[in-house]
Amino acid sequence: MQLGIFMPTTSGSLIISKGSPPQSAPTWELNRKVAQMADDGGMDFLLAQVKWRGYGGETGHWDSALEAFTLMSAVGAVTKDIKVIASVAVRTMPPAVLAKMAATAYDICGDRFIVNVVAGWNKFEYAQMGLWSDDDFFLNRYEYADEYLTILKRLWTEDRVDFDGKYFKLEDCVSDPKPSQLPEIVCAGQSPGALDFVSRQADYSFIGRMNDTAEQLGEVAGKISALAAEHDRSVKSLTLLTVITAPTDEEAMAKKQGFLDNRDEDAINEWLRVSGFDKNRQDYQELPPEVTTFMSVPYIVGSYQTIADHLDALAANGVAGVCLSFPDFESDTPEFIENVMPLIKSRQ
Numbered sequence: 001m002q003l004g005i006f007m008p009t010t011s012g013s014l015i016i017s018k019g020s021p022p023q024s025a026p027t028w029e030l031n032r033k034v035a036q037m038a039d040d041g042g043m044d045f046l047l048a049q050v051k052w053r054g055y056g057g058e059t060g061h062w063d064s065a066l067e068a069f070t071l072m073s074a075v076g077a078v079t080k081d082i083k084v085i086a087s088v089a090v091r092t093m094p095p096a097v098l099a100k101m102a103a104t105a106y107d108i109c110g111d112r113f114i115v116n117v118v119a120g121w122n123k124f125e126y127a128q129m130g131l132w133s134d135d136d137f138f139l140n141r142y143e144y145a146d147e148y149l150t151i152l153k154r155l156w157t158e159d160r161v162d163f164d165g166k167y168f169k170l171e172d173c174v175s176d177p178k179p180s181q182l183p184e185i186v187c188a189g190q191s192p193g194a195l196d197f198v199s200r201q202a203d204y205s206f207i208g209r210m211n212d213t214a215e216q217l218g219e220v221a222g223k224i225s226a227l228a229a230e231h232d233r234s235v236k237s238l239t240l241l242t243v244i245t246a247p248t249d250e251e252a253m254a255k256k257q258g259f260l261d262n263r264d265e266d267a268i269n270e271w272l273r274v275s276g277f278d279k280n281r282q283d284y285q286e287l288p289p290e291v292t293t294f295m296s297v298p299y300i301v302g303s304y305q306t307i308a309d310h311l312d313a314l315a316a317n318g319v320a321g322v323c324l325s326f327p328d329f330e331s332d333t334p335e336f337i338e339n340v341m342p343l344i345k346s347r348q
């Protein structure tokens, strides 16, 4: 079972709630500290997402967000062993530019450097920059990503590239230096188009929706492995998890309740709006507060032992790794390393 950190690159983590925590400012200082704690503590990877527009409200949730490639290049330079995953939103960067950025990051980090391919789902993030051509982009986003990855891999391995595709045209395109090996690829898409893309192009896939059981995750992991096997490839399944922990289950539940009681309704409503939800819709009225406050991301609440047991159950069902998000990265990262990690049987 690999363990990683969902880096604190945005204002507010995966909990839309007022109070401090969970609103840590996304600074280099915080990210460096968390990265080095995870590296020294024996964790396996760090993932920085990329976000171009937040959700406002009293908390200014995700309004401030560091850029992932610049951040993770620096993180790679100040860490030793841990893998470093930087996200790229494929709409924002031509593949020939990204090929060179990744080769530069690879030169800094070596084979610890990994690329997370984001097709993009939030129209408003990209429309504000004139990068959402029309809504057909959303429908075809993984076809677009597929051409993008095909070009990236060719630029990383071939001297000169000609390409005449549906979305990209390259003429005698040269990209040097090249990474000494192909950087590994992560993708977190969950839609059918995404799974097809993952099976052909990615090395790791993020799976899991809120309230999925460990067995359900295992089924999805098995499906992705089978899809990848059709292309003679193997893809490992990872999952994202918000962890709310404390010495006892009761204390952890009290923390969770505090976040629910202080939810930032305005930021939640904006997040729902851009996700295509109308707050007046019947299905919104019926959404449990956990779904909106925790951004529909799987979460676990409990004592150190409860968290360790949950992680072991995921491992037993074929989940190869978990990317952890915390309410307060600065204090929760060392608390997890000291108290939860020694209890995880699947790491021993």
Ligand SMILES: Cc1cc2nc3c(=O)[nH]c(=O)nc-3n(C[C@H](O)[C@H](O)[C@H](O)COP(=O)(O)O)c2cc1C
Binding pocket: 047, 048, 049, 050, 051, 087, 116, 117, 118, 119, 120, 121, 122, 188, 189, 190, 191, 192, 194, 206, 240, 323
């Ligand atoms: C670990 C993880 C990292 C992600 N990183 C980003 C990101 O950096 N930027 C982003 O816009 N979406 C990000 N997403 C969302 C996914 O890229 C994807 O759009 C989402 O899971 C929905 O899947 P779909 O595009 O197949 O519908 C991330 C999701 C997960 C689980």
